[in-house]
Amino acid sequence: MSQYKHVALIGLGLIASSISLAMRRVGMEARITGTARSKETRDTALALGLVDAVFNTAAEAVKGADLVILCVPVGAMSAIAKEIAPHLSEGCTVSDVGSVKQAVADAIGPHMPKNVHFIPAHPMAGTEKSGPDSGFASLFDNRWLLITPLPKSDHPAVERLVRFWTALGSNVELMEIEHHDLVAAVISHTPHLIAYTMVGVADGMNRVAKTEVVNYSAAGFRDFTRIAASDPTMWRDVFLNNKDATLEVLGRFTEELLALQRAIRLGDGDFLFDYFTRTRDIRRTIIDAGQDTEAADFGRNKPEK
């Protein structure tokens, strides 16, 4: 009961392929089945050995699985939950990796049979890449995975899912579902929207040539372009499904930005200096927590003194 015997991955992109590679890395012997919407993705996943068997439909892929993980954009969860419901094994666990949790719980929950454990989860890890060939086994190492159990979630089933993700390298934490969506809005959703916006602004400035934006991007802009290169479907669904929390954080952001804008207009150097000093401290604690490296500029420039 401590380890799953058959894991079904629905959707075979960055997260699903990394789950498979991380499972294999630690020697989990579970059978892995999977499906994806496009034939090309299914073929690639099979060719890469990410799955033992690939199926054309989610309904087929989940048959016999004791763990089903939905790794599709948030907007696709409801239809898949409805499709797989009649085909789930008694006592199996259904989880997901969606970036939003209340909307996912609402989309999946109503379709789940009584004899199935539905436990939403969210790995706080990723890159700007997508597709079955973008995964890597260490993606979850020392990254946090948040599980947001529902009031009726069965305790042993939750514990089993915690052990699974811990084995893949994650630090696991349980969190209240509404709080999750606020935290995600602060540390992930709003930063992504802002990066998309900044890149859109640069792209739309008539008086600045695109070659200028590209060539001089090392001065700060390129960090935004990495984030803004993330999967458009996934992120559209995130914002549509975490509307309230995102709008709340955006309100705070606009307020702060206007305060800084006012300080620039008025020439209030002390305000700017104090603000910019405060933010350095957070960086220090993130490095100390092992969530980023000390290397300048993410080590893209190798120092050769």
Next chain:
Amino acid sequence: MSQYKHVALIGLGLIASSISLAMRRVGMEARITGTARSKETRDTALALGLVDAVFNTAAEAVKGADLVILCVPVGAMSAIAKEIAPHLSEGCTVSDVGSVKQAVADAIGPHMPKNVHFIPAHPMAGTEKSGPDSGFASLFDNRWLLITPLPKSDHPAVERLVRFWTALGSNVELMEIEHHDLVAAVISHTPHLIAYTMVGVADGMNRVAKTEVVNYSAAGFRDFTRIAASDPTMWRDVFLNNKDATLEVLGRFTEELLALQRAIRLGDGDFLFDYFTRTRDIRRTIIDAGQDTEAADFGRNKPEK
């Protein structure tokens, strides 16, 4: 005449130390003198061999130099220009590395003697680190350096400075001074302000614990914290001295952000999807231009498939 015999570096932080290391890497035999405001910085620079001699004042450091580079925050340029003016050698070139060019030209220009070539410049490269031990020889490799000659700039003196920076690894381009300040506002100044703001918002959210912000930062936020860890004095001076262009770009940014915010509120998925698709293209061209690597997440996670 093609190579400088004596380079004086005023201010010994990230850029100045990288200039010294890049000069030595390509075997330039110029004598390097320098100064910095703090004794600790001066001692470190001397101990690291960044300079052949260090002086307590800029007036002493520039004596005999045929190239003087001001590597100090923009707000400090005027006082230093005034201080060094009487001590500059006839025919020497005075340049700088400030992120803003019109304000720097206004701050330095009036102090410059007639027999000196004053040529503003700006390397589009850097990291979030500061201080004499943060430099590295490859900082300028394949990065762009913008020179904004003044109407009265002497052509051979400009050419000589171009050759100097090209030898350090830079791609050099000449640009009109006002245009430089707009381009810098788009690809560097505004992104920095936005990153500072986002980190400030996360830090100020009462309902989200600081440990949560730190632990889950891998989901997007940490890229902002790197930028927002940049030197507060330098960046205060940038915003105070590139006010008009920054406010213009901020206005555009706020407008775009409100349009995206509205789309989220109204549930306009098509608008979001189209916006997020457009920004992917820019990322591609930045990688093709060699201004960032293809490696996911800046290669912080080494794929081990």
